[in-house]
Each structure stands twice: as structure tokens, then as C-alpha cells.
Amino acid sequence: MPGSDFFEQELRERIQEYIMRPSGELWEKIEASLPIKDRRSKFFKKYVLLLPFLILSISFSKNNHIVGSLPLIKIQLPSNNKVFVKSELDISINHSSNQIFGPHLFNAIIEDASFLLPKSNTTTNVSSFYLQPDISNQYQRNQSITFYTKKPTTLPTPSFTLKPISINYLYNKNIFSEYIQKEQSGLEESKLKKRKALFVYFSPTISDRSFSPKNKFSYTNYGLNNNGNQIAHKPAFGWEAGLAFLKQIKPGVQIRSGIQFNYSCYTISASQGAPEFTSLSSNGISVSRRISNLENRNGFKNQKYPNSSYQISAPIGMMIRLNKNPKSNLNIGMSVQPSYTVHASAYLLSADYRNYVEAPDMLRRFNIYSGAELVYSKKIGQYYMIAGPQLRYQLLSGHKKEYSFRENLIDYGFKLGFVRDLP
Amino acid sequence: MTEESILNGCIQQEPAAQKELYERFSGKMFAVCYRYAGNKQDAEDMLQESMVRIFSQIHQFQQKGSFEGWIRKVIVHTCINQLKKQKKFNDCVEITQAEYLLSKADSIPSIVQAKEIIECIGAMPSGYRTVLNLYALEGYSHREIAELLEIEESTSRSQYNRAKKLLENLLISKNIILESKQLSSWQQLKTKLSV
Numbered sequence: 001m002p003g004s005d006f007f008e009q010e011l012r013e014r015i016q017e018y019i020m021r022p023s024g025e026l027w028e029k030i031e032a033s034l035p036i037k038d039r040r041s042k043f044f045k046k047y048v049l050l051l052p053f054l055i056l057s058i059s060f061s062k063n064n065h066i067v068g069s070l071p072l073i074k075i076q077l078p079s080n081n082k083v084f085v086k087s088e089l090d091i092s093i094n095h096s097s098n099q100i101f102g103p104h105l106f107n108a109i110i111e112d113a114s115f116l117l118p119k120s121n122t123t124t125n126v127s128s129f130y131l132q133p134d135i136s137n138q139y140q141r142n143q144s145i146t147f148y149t150k151k152p153t154t155l156p157t158p159s160f161t162l163k164p165i166s167i168n169y170l171y172n173k174n175i176f177s178e179y180i181q182k183e184q185s186g187l188e189e190s191k192l193k194k195r196k197a198l199f200v201y202f203s204p205t206i207s208d209r210s211f212s213p214k215n216k217f218s219y220t221n222y223g224l225n226n227n228g229n230q231i232a233h234k235p236a237f238g239w240e241a242g243l244a245f246l247k248q249i250k251p252g253v254q255i256r257s258g259i260q261f262n263y264s265c266y267t268i269s270a271s272q273g274a275p276e277f278t279s280l281s282s283n284g285i286s287v288s289r290r291i292s293n294l295e296n297r298n299g300f301k302n303q304k305y306p307n308s309s310y311q312i313s314a315p316i317g318m319m320i321r322l323n324k325n326p327k328s329n330l331n332i333g334m335s336v337q338p339s340y341t342v343h344a345s346a347y348l349l350s351a352d353y354r355n356y357v358e359a360p361d362m363l364r365r366f367n368i369y370s371g372a373e374l375v376y377s378k379k380i381g382q383y384y385m386i387a388g389p390q391l392r393y394q395l396l397s398g399h400k401k402e403y404s405f406r407e408n409l410i411d412y413g414f415k416l417g418f419v420r421d422l423p
Numbered sequence: 424m425t426e427e428s429i430l431n432g433c434i435q436q437e438p439a440a441q442k443e444l445y446e447r448f449s450g451k452m453f454a455v456c457y458r459y460a461g462n463k464q465d466a467e468d469m470l471q472e473s474m475v476r477i478f479s480q481i482h483q484f485q486q487k488g489s490f491e492g493w494i495r496k497v498i499v500h501t502c503i504n505q506l507k508k509q510k511k512f513n514d515c516v517e518i519t520q521a522e523y524l525l526s527k528a529d530s531i532p533s534i535v536q537a538k539e540i541i542e543c544i545g546a547m548p549s550g551y552r553t554v555l556n557l558y559a560l561e562g563y564s565h566r567e568i569a570e571l572l573e574i575e576e577s578t579s580r581s582q583y584n585r586a587k588k589l590l591e592n593l594l595i596s597k598n599i600i601l602e603s604k605q606l607s608s609w610q611q612l613k614t615k616l617s618v
Contacts, residue, residue: 007559007587008558008559008560011540011559011560012559012560012562014537014540015454015458015537015540015541015560016560017451017537018451018454018537018538018541019450019451019453019454020450020453020454020457020541021449021450021453022449022453022463022466022467022470023463023467026449026467026470026471027442027445027449029471030445030471030474030475031438031441031442033471033475034436034441034475034478034479
């Protein structure tokens with residue numbers, strides 16, 4: 001036996017039984033690379049009762065979109081009906097056709113052909129293949145392709161038959177990836193169909209508010225010349241952080257739900273003044289009667305006070321993919337965010353615009369926000385990195401109904417995060 | 424699950440059997456891949472590709488030899504193909520400047536740990552590592568290696584000798600084994616004790 005001296009024996013004894021554990025995610029990768037056939041057959045077993053209906057549907061439909069309901073991949077390949085083997089052999093392609101589902105259905109695989117080739121002197125130099133069929137059509141993932149030698153060679157005919165390998169595998173190996181496009185429930189879609197994912201994000205935000213009187217007060221009553229120009233409210237920085245679970249419901253559409261934390265802040269500018277009675281309500285409701293020592297326009301020692309709030313939300317929404325590139329794409333997201341304000345500081349304007357009153361008790365603790373975002377996602381390794389602008393708007397007024405003004409918070413942010421597939 | 428039921432299940436493409444096969448052999452086979460790749464990332468890629476290949480070709484297993492042996496063979500071939508594809512192997516086979524010293528070391532004491540040896544093998548140039556793995560550990564002849572790697576038989580031989588010497592130096596430099604003089608006395612002692 002070769003390599004059987006003491007050195008080799010020792011090495012073999014020490015090493016051959018040695019065990020190293022690969023990472024836990026490797027099996028998932030392997031599973032994703034395996035042919036889809038078994039999973040689909042499992043699906044059919046599971047839903048065998050539906051099969052008669054499926055057959056009936058097929059028989060009643062003429063040239064309609066039956067094909068479209070199958071997991072098909074459209075591969076557009078250059079027009080050259082040849083397989084080159086290092087320019088030494090021309091190997092033509094003979095692919096099986098399927099009369100039911102269309103004329104050009106097969107599974108293309110080319111990977112390490114040298115390993116698959118029978119041992120033969122004529123093929124020892126073959127180490128790679130380049131497949132260039134001349135058709136631009138749809139290929140089914142679980143069909144096989146047979147290669148025949150075009151010219152008489154010493155290779156047997158058919159020289160070899162390759163077993164089906166999933167388009168997933170080709171795709172993951174970056175083989176023909178530039179030619180693989182989604183069609184109906186294609187590769188990425190079928191992957192996503194089962195896909196659940198975790199979305200973790202953080203957004204630096206700038207918060208502001210919309211401001212308007214509830215009862216169309218005449219500003220001139222209080223010496224103000226127009227709406228709001230003597231109210232000094234300035235945007236301030238905040239943040240948003242969240243965790244969401246995504247689930248694909250149809251190709252390119254994912255629903256999401258999760259938990260989110262927001263810190264919103266804008267500042268008011270007010271001055272110290274002598275304590276005086278004032279009202280937060282224009283109709284004299286007693287609960288709104290307050291004492292204030294902060295003046296809006298007069299007073300001394302002008303300074304900024306934060307109107308800030310910490311909120312916890314449970315956003316529910318969806319994300320829609322706008323383009324079809326599975327590795328980098330643009331998504332639009334919308335959500336409704338039921339929220340609870342955990343902690344806040346609130347300086348509210350009196351009904352006559354003269355004073356500010358610190359009145360966190362006038363805040364509406366439960367509120368509903370709407371969110372919209374346009375995010376770009378790019379696949380890097382096992383993660384989809386996410387970045388893009390977002391907008392969050394408070395749908396209900398931020399304060400109790402007694403308050404004279406309607407204020408709705410607005411957060412402008414830039415979302416950064418990642419999405420990771422869940423098993 | 425018995426080996427036979429795993430095999431049959433994998434032929435039927437049953438996910439449970441495939442998972443079981445993976446669980447049972449991935450540890451050993453990952454170590455094999457690591458020996459060829461030299462790092463964990465490439466080794467995982469090799470193992471992934473090998474497993475896919477094993478599952479797709481499992482019906483070709485003749486049940487004449489050992490199942491593990493067949494799996495190992497597929498793994499080794501896949502590793503070689505990967506190295507060829509990455510041109511790592513070819514680059515390294517061309518190394519001719521390396522010091523050529525015939526190894527006189529007869530053994531590696533049994534005190535050394537497999538992990539340390541594997542790390543040393545991983546630190547070697549890919550060409551040396553491949554020939555060493557194939558010859559010393561997989562039991563291929565130089566002729567078979569030459570065919571597999573598409574090199575001359577004499578090249579395989581010389582590569583192996585250099586690899587062996589380099590490994591010895593690496594093990595000595597890391598104080599994993601003793602130098603030749605000490606080694607021979609250690610060996611004598613070991614022989615005496617065993618007698």
C-alpha cells in the first residue's frame with residue numbers, strides 16, 4: 001500500500017478519525033442546494049387530495065397559464081447551440097420536451113464535468129464546460145439534460161447524462177445567475193415563499209410636528225399677525241429602533257410585524273415670566289386651567305424646552321419589492337403603528353398663545369402612527385443590508401381633546417438595518 | 424437509523440435520511456475538507472458542494488465497499504476539483520524553489536494531537552497539502568495522484584517529499600515533535616516500552 005511507512009501510518013492513525021464540526025448553518029445551505037423534486041413531491045403527497053382538481057383544471061385550460069403556476073425559471077442564454085469543452089469538443093444539446101407544460105422545459109446543469117465524465121483518456125484534460133444553448137425559454141427545475149457528442153469521438157454516445165440539479169444550486173453557485181430571471185413563482189419567489197425573516201433596524205430621525213388650532217381662532221385676538229409665525233418650535237434629533245418578523249405572502253410582498261421603540265423630540269422656545277393663570281383649552285374646561293410661568297413672546301431668559309416622548313409600538317405592515325433583482329432591490333414599506341407613550345415631557349401652548357404649560361398629563365398615551373419607507377436592500381452573505389429614507393406620521397392628535405391645538409408628530413429618518421432569513 | 428436505511432432513504436431523496444447522513448458523516452468529512460482547504464470557510468464550501476454531489480449521485484454507490492469510503496472518495500474528488508477550479512493547486516504545484524530535503528524523520532510521536540497536525544497541514548502550501556493528503560492519508564499511489572492532478576508522477580513524488588519535510592519542520596518549529604536525534608532515541612524508548 002502506498003504511503004505505508006511509519007510516518008504515514010502515524011499520520012493516518014492520528015488524523016483519519018479526527019472530527020471537526022462545521023457551522024450550524026451549513027446544513028441549511030446544503031438543503032437549499034438540493035434538488036427541489038423531493039420537496040415538491042412531498043408537497044404533492046401532502047396535498048394529494050387536491051391533485052384531481054389540479055388535473056381537472058389542467059384539462060379544462062387550453063394554452064393558458066398552467067406553466068405559470070409551476071416553479072419555472074426563465075433563462076435567457078446566448079444564441080449558440082454549442083457546448084464547448086475547452087474548445088476541444090463540440091457537444092450539442094438534446095433536451096427533453098414536455099408536451100403538457102411546454103416545449104422547452106429542462107434543467108440545465110454544468111458543474112465540474114470532469115468529475116462526472118466517465119474515466120477516459122480523451123477526457124482527462126476536460127475540467128470545465130461552458131454551456132451556450134441557443135434557446136431563450138423557460139426551464140423546469142427538475143428535468144434532466146442529456147449531452148451527446150456532435151462529432152464522432154471516442155466518447156460513447158450519449159457520452160454522459162447529468163442528473164438534475166436545482167436552479168437554486170446554479171443560482172447559489174453563481175452559474176448562469178446573470179441569465180436567471182424570475183418568472184411567476186420562480187427561484188427567488190419559491191425560496192421566499194417559505195421564507196420568514198428577521199428584520200433589525202435603527203433609524204436616526206429628525207422630529208417635527210404639524211400644528212393647527214382646533215377651533216379656527218382668530219390670531220388677531222391675541223395680537224398675532226398670522227398662523228404660527230410667532231411660535232418658535234424647532235425640529236430636533238431622535239431615533240427609532242425595531243425588530244420585525246417578515247413573512248412572504250406572495251411574490252415580492254412581505255407582511256411584517258414586530259416591536260419598535262421611538263424617541264421623538266422637538267423644542268419650543270419660551271421665556272421666564274411671572275406666574276399667571278392660563279388655559280390650555282379655548283372653551284374654558286376646568287381641567288385645562290393651569291398656572292404658567294413660561295411666556296411665549298414676552299418674559300426674560302429665553303431658552304429651549306424639549307417636547308419629547310419615548311414610545312413603544314407594534315408596527316404591522318407590508319413591504320413590496322419594486323424591482324426583480326433578487327440580490328439588490330428597492331422596496332417600499334408601509335405600516336400602521338399602534339403606539340404607547342411610555343415617558344414624555346410636554347410643554348403645551350395656552351389657548352391664547354401667551355404661555356407654555358408643562359402638562360404631560362395632557363398627552364394622548366395611546367396613539368396610532370403610519371409609517372412609510374423606501375429602502376434599498378442588498379444581499380451580502382446571508383444578510384440583506386437595508387438602507388433608505390422613512391417617514392412616520394402621528395395619525396391622531398398628540399394630545400387630549402381638551403387641548404386647543406392639533407399637533408401631529410412627524411419623524412423623518414434614514415433607516416439602516418439588516419434582514420436575516422429564519423429557518 | 425441503520426446505514427442501509429440512510430442509504431435507501433437518500434436514494435428516495437427523503438429529507439430525514441439526508442439530514443441523518445449529514446449528521447453522521449459531516450464531522451469527519453469536514454475535517455477531510457479542512458485538510459485540503461486549509462481554512463474553515465473554503466472547507467465549508469467544499470463540504471457543501473460534496474454533500475450536494477453525494478445526494479445527487481448516491482444511487483451510483485454499488486454497496487461493494489464501505490459507504491464511508493465512497494463518501495470520502497466523493498469528498499476528496501470534490502476538494503480536488505475545487506482546488507483546480509480556484510487554480511490554487513496549479514499555482515502551488517509549480518513551486519520549485521522550495522528547499523528539497525529528503526525527510527529522514529521516521530515517525531511522529533504519538534503524543535502529538537490530531538488538531539495540531541491538521542493545523543500544520545493547513546499552514547502548508549496548497550500543492551504540498553494536496554499531495555500529502557492524497558498520498559499519506561488517502562492512500563493514493565503517486566501514479567494515481569499524477570492522473571488525478573494531471574501532473575507527472577515524479578512531480579508527485581518530489582512534491583510529497585518536500586511536503587513531508589515541510590510538515591516535519593513545522594511540527595518541530597511548534598515543538599510538537601522532537602528533532603531527528605531526539606526523535607530516534609524517543610523512538611527506541613517507545614519500541615522498548617512496547618516490547
